[in-house]
Amino acid sequence: MNSPNVSIQISSQETSEIPDSQASESLGSVPVSMSPIERFEEYLQSRGQRNTEQRRFLIERVFSHHEHFDADQLMDQLPRKGSPNYVSRPTVYRTLKEFVDAGLLRSFELNGRSVYEHDYGYPQHDHFYCTKCHKLLEFRSEAITQLLEEIAKNHKFRARGHRLTVNGICDECSKQRSRVRRSQDRV
Amino acid sequence: MNSPNVSIQISSQETSEIPDSQASESLGSVPVSMSPIERFEEYLQSRGQRNTEQRRFLIERVFSHHEHFDADQLMDQLPRKGSPNYVSRPTVYRTLKEFVDAGLLRSFELNGRSVYEHDYGYPQHDHFYCTKCHKLLEFRSEAITQLLEEIAKNHKFRARGHRLTVNGICDECSKQRSRVRRSQDRV
DNA sequence: ATCGTTGCAAACGTTTTGCATAAGG
């Protein structure tokens, strides 16, 4: 495999200032009253689409735990061809796209693949990406959102969201520094 | 073509606070005394690599003007097969990767392709991405860099840089809003 | 009965590779 899969850890220690409550209008997430499943059903209905077994199965899996994943990782967790709830690769891709359209998931690109994460009902956050262990760590900062809103306003840019990834070395990897040391990582 | 090519405009109106001078240690760019070409020569020497005609030609092209580009866009500007300074596609890809390794270029992914931009000697900045006209606009904010450094420190994360893209609609497209209006953009 | 959805296979677009030849040092 070329690019390593990405694992996830949540680091939710609020970083600074204002607690995350009133999610901001243009850059934050939206308060929630339905479950993802209900929300998706509504979405499908509103567009004359059908609530199939595969879609039901996938949404259940995807929202059963909070984790970042890509299409491959999701497929790996699903029943194999021949087993009861098999879902084909194209359908997985198609359905993930629908989840994004429906506002249930957000996606971003990392190492040449699309990574998905919960959006619906999940607070705005950004990521640290450890270039050593390839873990993706979440962090929240209302200050970033506010700062970006201000900057966007100054530039007359109508912001609809942002993608921010801070690259570097996570605490864990920093500590292991002198452990194995293969050849010396290019920085 | 699947994903639209990305054009670039620079919007360097400083957004707030501190002027960009002392580029910060871990997240900013580094002050410069050599030209990109000299710097690359040094890099090659230090690794026992060769300064070939193709590399010289490419670095000259890439640094002749400041613009974002992807491999395709670069290839389009280069001489065709048969012409004097033809450089093959694999070599373009290999060389771009070297430029990144050498610290001359930075790259990020957009719509499933790698986009490159000057790094060496170019100040830290981030981007607005207009989802309507697919233009990439630069903006600079020292405040973001500082905020991220603080957040990283709080999380014991050793930051080595970041990627930030604010998505939305640029001023120009906002004004044209009611002009054509194809179907109503999904938000 | 209709029309959206699925699985399959095969395509796609971007990037990478193996290898023989060319050329820098």
Add this chain to the structure above:
DNA sequence: CCTTATGCAAAACGTTTGCAACGAT
């Protein structure tokens, strides 16, 4: 000369598509 770099062709990668069969409404 020795080794790295190049160009070619072909592969690999993640993702998407056309289409016939299927299934929800």
